[in-house]
Structure formats: C-alpha cells, structure tokens
Amino acid sequence: MMNPIYIHQKEILKRYKQPDQYTHKGIQGHAIIIGGSYGKMGAVCLSSKACLKTGCGLVTVFIPKCGYDILQIAIPEVMVITDNQEKFISNIIFDITPQAIGIGPGLGLEIETQQAVYKLLQTNKIPLVIDADALNILSKNKEWLPLLQPKTIISPHPKELERLIGKWNSDAEKLEKSITFSKEYNLIIVMKGAPTRIIDGDTIYGNTTGNAALATAGTGDVLTGMITSLLAQSYEPINAAILGVYLHGLTADIALPETGYQSFIASDVITNIGKAFLSLENLSK
Numbered sequence: 001m002m003n004p005i006y007i008h009q010k011e012i013l014k015r016y017k018q019p020d021q022y023t024h025k026g027i028q029g030h031a032i033i034i035g036g037s038y039g040k041m042g043a044v045c046l047s048s049k050a051c052l053k054t055g056c057g058l059v060t061v062f063i064p065k066c067g068y069d070i071l072q073i074a075i076p077e078v079m080v081i082t083d084n085q086e087k088f089i090s091n092i093i094f095d096i097t098p099q100a101i102g103i104g105p106g107l108g109l110e111i112e113t114q115q116a117v118y119k120l121l122q123t124n125k126i127p128l129v130i131d132a133d134a135l136n137i138l139s140k141n142k143e144w145l146p147l148l149q150p151k152t153i154i155s156p157h158p159k160e161l162e163r164l165i166g167k168w169n170s171d172a173e174k175l176e177k178s179i180t181f182s183k184e185y186n187l188i189i190v191m192k193g194a195p196t197r198i199i200d201g202d203t204i205y206g207n208t209t210g211n212a213a214l215a216t217a218g219t220g221d222v223l224t225g226m227i228t229s230l231l232a233q234s235y236e237p238i239n240a241a242i243l244g245v246y247l248h249g250l251t252a253d254i255a256l257p258e259t260g261y262q263s264f265i266a267s268d269v270i271t272n273i274g275k276a277f278l279s280l281e282n283l284s285k
C-alpha cells in the first residue's frame, strides 16, 4: 500500500485558486444542499451557511416544508425550495441548474426519502458530495452504488464507512477496504476522523490540520457545505475534497486559543472560514 501524501501548505497552494477581482456572483458557482427532516434542520442551516462562507456565489437548499421559516430566518442569504412533504423529503425536483450538489445532512431515512435519492441518482450528472443519511441510504441499498458518477465525493465518519464497506480489524485493513471500494465505484472517499484521510483509488492523502475541538455535533455537516462550495466553484473533485478538509481543520486550529476544546461548536468552524482563507492568501503573496 502507498504511503499517504501529506497535505501541507505547499500542497494546498498548488491547488488553491485566488479569487478573480472582476468575478460576480453569477460565475462564482451555484450550489444546492439537499437535506433536513423534522428536528434536523440545523444540519442544513450549518451546511448551507458554510457553503456560502466558502465562496460560492449562490446557494439554494432543498428541504421539507417544515424547514422553510427556519432556513429563511437563520440565513437570509440562502434561497429555499421545499418538498411537498412537511417533515421529510419525498421527491427532489428543482428548476435551477447548480454546478454542485451536496446531499445528506439531516436527511433522515424515510422510505419515501430513500426513493427520492434513488430517483436523483438515476439521472444526476452534476458533481455531487454525499454525506450522512444519504450515505446511510446507500448502505441500505448497495445496488444503487453503480449509479454514482465518476469522482463523486463521499464523506463518511467511521460508522458510516463501516455501514458501507463492513467491519475492519486494523487501520491497514480499513485503508485496504476503502481503496478497493474507491476503485470499484470510482469514488473519492473523505474518510473522516483524526486525522481525516482522502482516498482516490490507490492514492491516499493525509490531512495535517484540525484537532479534537472538532468532535462536536454538526462539524461534518459544515464540511459537506465547504466541499460542495469548492466543487461549485469549478475545483476538480479531488482538489475540492483536499482543500475543503484542510480549511475545515484550519478553522479549529485558528479558533482553539480562544475557544479551548470544550466551547468550540460547529458554528465556530463557519466563523473562522474567513481567517483560514486569509492565511492562504498571506502565504501565496
């Protein structure tokens, strides 16, 4: 098995694209975040806000009806499309053409939601990030995996990964099984953990940022929004995954002296995305 390529500043600066002074929101990418269910609308709030704060020009969410007021009040910059169902998603239809889709945060596992995901995967050609319950839905329906477009990004935490690839007995076996899975379906796996590793076929990237402050509800939902944002801004999927994971970890490193491990929450990731980007800008000068 190959040694990991460690993602340090040098690796990041090779991949980071500086903003164009004359850009406008219409060419900064339009992303859609699909997720939410009754009691888990916070996951979509976090994900969509992180998506905007990572530089995407326009962000739309697709959520069940019960989330309409929540989203519009929590993040006025985000546009909202609702499902016909009140408490969960049952049919994903939207009349926009986004450049990237993030699906899964807070989505739930209702049978109708599972069917809606199936329908989307059957026709979707837009770059996609799959997380949380959308991954759990795939675990319950593994025969749908061949529907995924090449280089779709999946971002499982260890339990979600186990549901997808089965149990492992050592870290080496976990990596081996993940590489086999990545090659079989031609996927990029953001293998979340401490540290997070990114698997693209036989290539393993090891992230170098982040700390235990990230062990708190919703930080994964934020990461989904960040990676989706970079995809919508035309980053290649592997670069969106690498840069997203790096910046996400960097926010926790930047915030730690002020928040300590205990009081850091997922919203603090979002608050510090700006400083994380600025540190890249300073380095590239």
Ligand SMILES: NC(=O)C1=CN([C@@H]2O[C@H](COP(=O)(O)OP(=O)(O)OC[C@H]3O[C@@H](n4cnc5c(N)ncnc54)[C@H](OP(=O)(O)O)[C@@H]3O)[C@@H](O)[C@H]2O)[C@@H](O)CC1
Pocket (backbone or CB within 6 Å): 039, 040, 041, 042, 043, 044, 104, 105, 106, 107, 108, 132, 133, 136, 157, 158, 159, 160, 192, 193, 217, 218, 219, 220, 221
């Ligand atoms: N505010 C909101 O709206 C929020 C909404 N959210 C939404 O909730 C939905 C369910 O997502 P979820 O991840 O909480 O549940 P689930 O898939 O059963 O996994 C939990 C189990 O996995 C394990 N585990 C996890 N991490 C691990 C690790 N690093 N290392 C090892 N094990 C680890 C651990 O298992 P254990 O160790 O207990 O066996 C744990 O019990 C999803 O849609 C999500 O988006 C949340 O994001 C929170 C904020």
Ligand SMILES: Nc1ncnc2c1ncn2[C@@H]1O[C@H](COP(=O)(O)OP(=O)(O)O)[C@@H](O)[C@H]1O
Pocket (backbone or CB within 6 Å): 132, 157, 192, 193, 194, 195, 196, 210, 211, 212, 213, 214, 215, 216, 217, 218, 219, 220, 221, 222, 223
């Ligand atoms: N001890 C840790 N050190 C570094 N990163 C961590 C640690 N614990 C969790 N993380 C990171 O926090 C995020 C948690 O994601 P996830 O489990 O999906 O959370 P949620 O579903 O609540 O949003 C991942 O990016 C993971 O790598």
Ligand SMILES: [Mg+2]
Pocket (backbone or CB within 6 Å): 131, 132, 157, 220, 221
């Ligand atoms: Mg998660």
